[in-house]
Amino acid sequence: MPLPQAEALPFRKSSYSSAKGQNCVEVADTPGTSAVRDSQNPDSGHLTFSSSEWTALLATTRRTEAHHA
Secondary structure (H helix, E strand, C coil): CCCCCCCHHCCCCCCCCCCCCCCCEEEEEEEEEEEEECCCCHHHCCCCCCCCCHHHHHHHHHHHHHCCC
16 A cells, blocks of 8 residues: 655644654654654655554553653
8 A cells, every 4th residue: 555645644743742842753643554753854754653563652652751750
């Protein structure tokens, strides 16, 4: 299945981004995938994760945050 072009994806600022506007990532959810890009360099491409990969990444991030809290 071809992936959508970044221009066509509905990117939004991730809730994991810095509140000060630095270190921000943007996420776009599509059926079966999630795309992630750097908000400061949106034209430099994005990473695409399957739903299971994205779920695993978020779970690991949450565990890491809880461990360091």
